[in-house]
Amino acid sequence: xxxxxxxxxxxxxxxxxxxxxxxxxxxxxxxxxxxxxxxxxxxxxxxxxxxxxxxxxxxxxxxxxxxxxxxxxxxxxxxxxxxxxxxxxxxxxxxxxxxxxxxxxxxxxxxxxxxxxxxxxxxxxxxxxxxxxxxxxxxxxxxxxxxxxxxxxxxxxxxxxxxxxxxxxxxxxxxxxxxxxxxxxxxxxxxxxxxxxxxxxxxx
Amino acid sequence: xxxxxxxxxxxxxxxxxxxxxxxxxxxxxxxxxxxxxxxxxxxxxxxxxxxxxxxxxxxxxxxxxxxxxxxxxxxxxxxxxxxxxxxxxxxxxxxxxxxxxxxxxxxxxxxxxxxxxxxxxxxxxxxxxxxxxxxxxxxxxxxxxxxxxxxxxxxxxxxxxxxxxxxxxxxxxxxxxxxxxxxxxxxxxxxxxxxxxxxxxxxx
Numbered sequence: 223x224x225x226x227x228x229x230x231x232x233x234x235x236x237x238x239x240x241x242x243x244x245x246x247x248x249x250x251x252x253x254x255x256x257x258x259x260x261x262x263x264x265x266x267x268x269x270x271x272x273x274x275x276x277x278x279x280x281x282x283x284x285x286x287x288x289x290x291x292x293x294x295x296x297x298x299x300x301x302x303x304x305x306x307x308x309x310x311x312x313x314x315x316x317x318x319x320x321x322x323x324x325x326x327x328x329x330x331x332x333x334x335x336x337x338x339x340x341x342x343x344x345x346x347x348x349x350x351x352x353x354x355x356x357x358x359x360x361x362x363x364x365x366x367x368x369x370x371x372x373x374x375x376x377x378x379x380x381x382x383x384x385x386x387x388x389x390x391x392x393x394x395x396x397x398x399x400x401x402x403x404x405x406x407x408x409x410x411x412x413x414x415x416x417x418x419x420x421x422x423x424x425x426x
Numbered sequence: 427x428x429x430x431x432x433x434x435x436x437x438x439x440x441x442x443x444x445x446x447x448x449x450x451x452x453x454x455x456x457x458x459x460x461x462x463x464x465x466x467x468x469x470x471x472x473x474x475x476x477x478x479x480x481x482x483x484x485x486x487x488x489x490x491x492x493x494x495x496x497x498x499x500x501x502x503x504x505x506x507x508x509x510x511x512x513x514x515x516x517x518x519x520x521x522x523x524x525x526x527x528x529x530x531x532x533x534x535x536x537x538x539x540x541x542x543x544x545x546x547x548x549x550x551x552x553x554x555x556x557x558x559x560x561x562x563x564x565x566x567x568x569x570x571x572x573x574x575x576x577x578x579x580x581x582x583x584x585x586x587x588x589x590x591x592x593x594x595x596x597x598x599x600x601x602x603x604x605x606x607x608x609x610x611x612x613x614x615x616x617x618x619x620x621x622x623x624x625x626x627x628x629x630x
Contacts (some may be wrong), residue, residue, distance in 0.1 A: 310623075389590070
C-alpha cells in the first residue's frame with residue numbers, strides 16, 4: 223500500500239525502460255537548475271543541456287515538464303512525512319505540520335506552480351492527478367497503522383478520507399494560509415477522529 | 427454568520443462607495459463577456475467598454491480581475507448550496523454534490539482559472555483568500571443548524587472543519603476528478619460525522 227520516492231519514479235516510467243545513470247543525471251540536473259534559477263529557469267531544454275541528454279529521452283521518461291517537476295519535488299520532500307509515534311492523532315498532526323512546514327520553507331512555490339500549470343495543460347493535469355492519487359494511498363499508512371492497533375475503525379475507505387487532510391493542506395497552500403497554529407491542526411484532527419456528531423447521537 | 431451573494435459584493439467594496447446602477451451594469455457586462463467569449467475574452471478593458479464604465483471605476487470597486495471574476499462566479503452559483511433537509515448528513519452530502527455538480531456543468535473552468543492566476547498574482551491571491559474564508563464561514567450554516575438541532579456537538583470550530591469539505595472539492599476540481607459517486611461522498615460525510623476512531627475508543 224505504501225509508496226516510496228522510488229515507486230513514484232517507477233510509476234512514471236511505464237512503457238519506457240530507464241537507464242538508471244541517465245535518469246539520475248537528468249534528475250540531478252533538473253534539481254540544480256531549479257535550485258539555482260528557480261521556476262523561471264526550468265525547462266526541459268535547460269535540463270537536457272545540463273544533463274547532456276536528448277530532449278526525446280527526457281520526454282520518453284517524463285511526458286511533461288510537470289511530471290519531471292513532480293519527481294524532483296517529491297525527492298525534495300523526502301520520507302519524513304509519516305512518522306510512527308504510536309498514536310494516530312499525533313501521526314496525523316505531524317503529517318499536517320510537516321507538509322505545511324515543507325511548503326512554507328521550500329517546496330510550496332514549486333507545488334503551487336505545478337497546480338497552476340495543470341489548470342491549462344492537460345499533460346500537467348494528468349501528472350498531478352496521478353501524483354495526488356498516489357500520495358493519498360501512500361499517506362494512508364497513518365490510518366492503516368491505526369487500524370492495526372485497533373485505534374481506527376475498519377471498513378474505512380482510507381485513501382478517500384486521507385484526501386480530506388491533503389486537500390486541507392492544498393487549500394491552505396493555494397490561498398497563502400500556511401500558518402495554522404498547532405492548536406488548529408489538532409482541532410481538525412480531533413474533529414475528524416472523534417466525529418462531529420453529538421456524543422449521544424454517535425453512540426446510537 | 428451566513429453570507430449571501432449580496433454580502434460578497436459588499437465585502438469587496440470596502441473603502442469605495444458603489445453606485446448600484448453602475449455596479450449592476452458592470453457585473454452584467456462582465457457576465458455577458460464571460461458567457462459569450464469565455465475566459466480568453468475576459469479583461470477589465472473589455473468589461474469597461476461594454477459597460478460604458480471607466481477602468482478606474484472598475485478597479486476602485488474590484489481591485490483585480492480575479493476579484494471581479496469571483497463576484498460573477500459567485501452570482502452564477504446562486505443560493506442553492508445550503509439546502510435545509512433537516513439532517514446534517516443529508517445537507518453535507520447535498521453541499522458536496524451541488525458544488526461538484528456546478529463545477530462540472532458550468533463554473534469549474536472559471537474557478538480553476540482564478541485559482542491558477544492566484545498562484546502568480548498577489549492581488550488575485552488576496553481575492554481568492556478572502557473568498558475562501560468567507561465561503562467557509564457561510565457554509566458553516568449547515569453545521570450551525572446541526573448544533574441547534576442537537577445533532578452536532580458544540581465547541582466545534584465550524585469554519586475550520588467546513589474547510590475540510592470545501593478543500594476536498596477544490597482538490598477534486600484541480601485534479602480533474604469531479605465525479606465521485608454519491609456513495610463516495612456519503613462515505614466522506616459519514617466518516618467525518620461519526621469519526622474515524624474505533625467505537626470503543628470514541629466512547630472513552
